[in-house]
Amino acid sequence: MIEFTALHIRYLIWHYVSGTGMAVRFWKEIFWFIEYFFSLRLLLRSLFSPWRALSEEKRFGGMDLSEYFSVVFVNIMMRIVGVVVRLFVIVAGFLSLAGASLLAAFSIILWIFLPVLLVALPILGAKFIVT
Numbered sequence: 271m272i273e274f275t276a277l278h279i280r281y282l283i284w285h286y287v288s289g290t291g292m293a294v295r296f297w298k299e300i301f302w303f304i305e306y307f308f309s310l311r312l313l314l315r316s317l318f319s320p321w322r323a324l325s326e327e328k329r330f331g332g333m334d335l336s337e338y339f340s341v342v343f344v345n346i347m348m349r350i351v352g353v354v355v356r357l358f359v360i361v362a363g364f365l366s367l368a369g370a371s372l373l374a375a376f377s378i379i380l381w382i383f384l385p386v387l388l389v390a391l392p393i394l395g396a397k398f399i400v401t
Contacts, residue, residue, distance in 0.1 A: 285385055293381050297374040304370055308363030313356045320348035 305311070 282385060286382075290378075290381060293378060297370070297378070300370050300374070301367065304363065304366045308359055308366065310360060310363045313360050313363075316352075317356050317360075318349055318353060320345065320352050
């Protein structure tokens with residue numbers, strides 16, 4: 271009986287010390303993965319860059335206003351396309367981080383109360399069967 275109690279104590283020590291630390295490290299890795307999968311820092315830094323570095327340059331010498339405005343228009347459009355695409359990816363990344371945050375909070379709270387639930391649920395189940 272003493273060994274059985276010592277096993278329970280060792281389990282609780284592992285659960286609340288090592289196990290909780292591993293769960294927190296797991297979620298840190300998930301957050302790191304999401305941040306780098308969506309390249310959030312890079313996308314925020316390059317938000318107003320042209321899409322895929324596509325830009326138009328003046329082809330001929332001299333001053334041709336129609337060519338100048340054509341180049342400016344194409345470059346502005348590529349930047350707008352870049353902003354729109356990057357914003358969609360950034361929003362998807364932040365939504366993924368928010369979802370992972372909710373799952374992390376739920377799983378950590380569940381992890382903390384799991385030993386109590388493992389003891390309480392069978393007792394409550396037996397109580398409902400008897401009554």
